[in-house]
Amino acid sequence: MEAEKPFxxxxxxxxxxxxxxxxxxxxxxxxxxxxTSSICVAFQYGAHCIVPVTTTEESLAxxxxxxxxxxxxxxxxxxxxxxxxxxxxxMDDKIRGKKIALTTTNGTRAIDIARNAAMVVVGSxxxxxxxxxxxxxxxxxxxxxxxxxxxxxxxxDALFAGAxxxxxxxxxxxxxHRDAALAAMRLYDLARxxxxxxxxQSSHRTRLEKxxxxxxxxxxxxxxxxxxxxxxxxxxxxxxxxxLQKDKGE
Amino acid sequence: MEAEKPFxxxxxxxxxxxxxxxxxxxxxxxxxxxxTSSICVAFQYGAHCIVPVTTTEESLAxxxxxxxxxxxxxxxxxxxxxxxxxxxxxMDDKIRGKKIALTTTNGTRAIDIARNAAMVVVGSxxxxxxxxxxxxxxxxxxxxxxxxxxxxxxxxDALFAGAxxxxxxxxxxxxxHRDAALAAMRLYDLARxxxxxxxxQSSHRTRLEKxxxxxxxxxxxxxxxxxxxxxxxxxxxxxxxxxLQKDKGE
Numbered sequence: 001m002e003a004e005k006p007f008x009x010x011x012x013x014x015x016x017x018x019x020x021x022x023x024x025x026x027x028x029x030x031x032x033x034x035x036t037s038s039i040c041v042a043f044q045y046g047a048h049c050i051v052p053v054t055t056t057e058e059s060l061a062x063x064x065x066x067x068x069x070x071x072x073x074x075x076x077x078x079x080x081x082x083x084x085x086x087x088x089x090x091m092d093d094k095i096r097g098k099k100i101a102l103t104t105t106n107g108t109r110a111i112d113i114a115r116n117a118a119m120v121v122v123g124s125x126x127x128x129x130x131x132x133x134x135x136x137x138x139x140x141x142x143x144x145x146x147x148x149x150x151x152x153x154x155x156x157d158a159l160f161a162g163a164x165x166x167x168x169x170x171x172x173x174x175x176x177h178r179d180a181a182l183a184a185m186r187l188y189d190l191a192r193x194x195x196x197x198x199x200x201q202s203s204h205r206t207r208l209e210k211x212x213x214x215x216x217x218x219x220x221x222x223x224x225x226x227x228x229x230x231x232x233x234x235x236x237x238x239x240x241x242x243x244l245q246k247d248k249g250e
Numbered sequence: 251m252e253a254e255k256p257f258x259x260x261x262x263x264x265x266x267x268x269x270x271x272x273x274x275x276x277x278x279x280x281x282x283x284x285x286t287s288s289i290c291v292a293f294q295y296g297a298h299c300i301v302p303v304t305t306t307e308e309s310l311a312x313x314x315x316x317x318x319x320x321x322x323x324x325x326x327x328x329x330x331x332x333x334x335x336x337x338x339x340x341m342d343d344k345i346r347g348k349k350i351a352l353t354t355t356n357g358t359r360a361i362d363i364a365r366n367a368a369m370v371v372v373g374s375x376x377x378x379x380x381x382x383x384x385x386x387x388x389x390x391x392x393x394x395x396x397x398x399x400x401x402x403x404x405x406x407d408a409l410f411a412g413a414x415x416x417x418x419x420x421x422x423x424x425x426x427h428r429d430a431a432l433a434a435m436r437l438y439d440l441a442r443x444x445x446x447x448x449x450x451q452s453s454h455r456t457r458l459e460k461x462x463x464x465x466x467x468x469x470x471x472x473x474x475x476x477x478x479x480x481x482x483x484x485x486x487x488x489x490x491x492x493x494l495q496k497d498k499g500e
Contacts, residue, residue, distance in 0.1 A: 016403075177399050177457070187436060201432055203428055
């Protein structure tokens with residue numbers, strides 16, 4: 001029986017993603033502080049779709065097509081955009097039914113490199129239980145892709161990967177020769193009672209502290225604020241529920 | 251004052267090594283199970299030098315020049331060689347004064363990719379305190395390079411990086427934007443009281459269990475069995491003490 005469980009893997013940074021065969025896998029893109037958290041919030045507030053784009057210029061070009069546009073660089077909102085990377089900036093009824101184009105330092109890039117996977121979904125503490133339950137049902141290999149910071153490892157994405165892996169583990173098997181999932185679960189287990197404190201020394205929290213976005217950090221570390229699962233189709237993120245309803249309707 | 255301390259970094263796998271600027275850094279190559287442990291033992295038993303080579307063919311070619319030759323592939327000694335990768339195979343008076351050519355799956359490759367660093371030394375639990383004291387005296391940036399397993403992350407090398415980083419930390423500063431050293435220290439702190447048990451689920455211990463080399467694992471996790479520091483010069487590893495004496499004599 002054990003041999004028939006699908007594989008569960010954790011990729012600690014996009015720079016290592018080439019090592020994973022994802023054509024048959026669901027990739028969970030993780031950028032806890034803050035891109036994938038904000039994307040979950042945007043769908044929770046009714047966004048129709050989110051187009052992840054690589055450059056701020058591309059993002060602005062979408063504005064001319066009627067999109068709301070978001071851009072974050074070095075942790076701050078770029079001037080002239082509707083949103084930055086704060087989840088709170090997406091808690092607004094003006095986004096209901098809207099199309100959004102978004103570029104962030106790490107998160108949207110990670111979504112882009114994962115695009116050839118069998119399926120790409122977006123994970124954050126905000127939708128962790130809904131996502132875990134759905135992943136278990138799919139009975140397909142899962143690769144948790146930590147967006148990190150400019151291709152380097154970061155702690156908060158590893159913690160989320162560990163938290164998700166812990167929930168998935170009974171239904172999956174770990175890949176031989178690879179310890180990243182184990183390490184992520186161990187780190188999460190250390191941090192679970194106070195992730196905010198655990199991250200106190202981490203590079204990204206230090207970076208965000210300077211930007212005075214402590215409330216963002218606290219919110220992004222709060223599990224189960226939404227039941228949305230953002231999913232990539234044709235290079236565009238949709239709310240999985242909307243997409244399934246549309247598929248049914250067609 | 252803080253700003254004047256040298257940097258301390260941990261590189262979690264050779265695949266990420268390109269992200270580190272090592273021209274001004276001392277690189278500590280780490281392949282706890284078992285290459286860098288065995289290298290320390292070989293110098294402890296009086297080896298004159300060790301040439302890290304990439305292929306078993308190269309290694310054999312050195313035999314014709316009078317070298318003892320070692321080769322490990324997939325965890326086992328390759329037939330026709332004098333040594334595999336077990337530290338115990340180097341505990342032999344026949345190696346006193348001898349030149350050795352060695353190829354292993356991960357360790358010698360990691361030494362090779364680090365060769366452009368200001369200095370390359372070899373670390374293992376067996377020489378951890380001697381190495382830490384020496385590194386602190388150098389007042390130079392340090393990058394701990396985990397050899398991992400075929401370019402992927404592994405737990406035992408991260409534990410050693412964490413153990414070493416913990417000893418070095420008061421004298422160094424961590425690089426902004428990078429959490430690998432922090433993660434390694436956290437993992438080591440979890441594991442410190444029983445590393446053998448901590449690694450029980452890890453991929454490499456599982457691999458080595460199948461090879462019945464539990465004694466190797468236990469030995470490789472035992473701190474401070476030797477005071478040698480293997481150091482790379484001109485592509486060849488020497489015992490730092492021998493090299494300094496030679497430099498003095500010349």
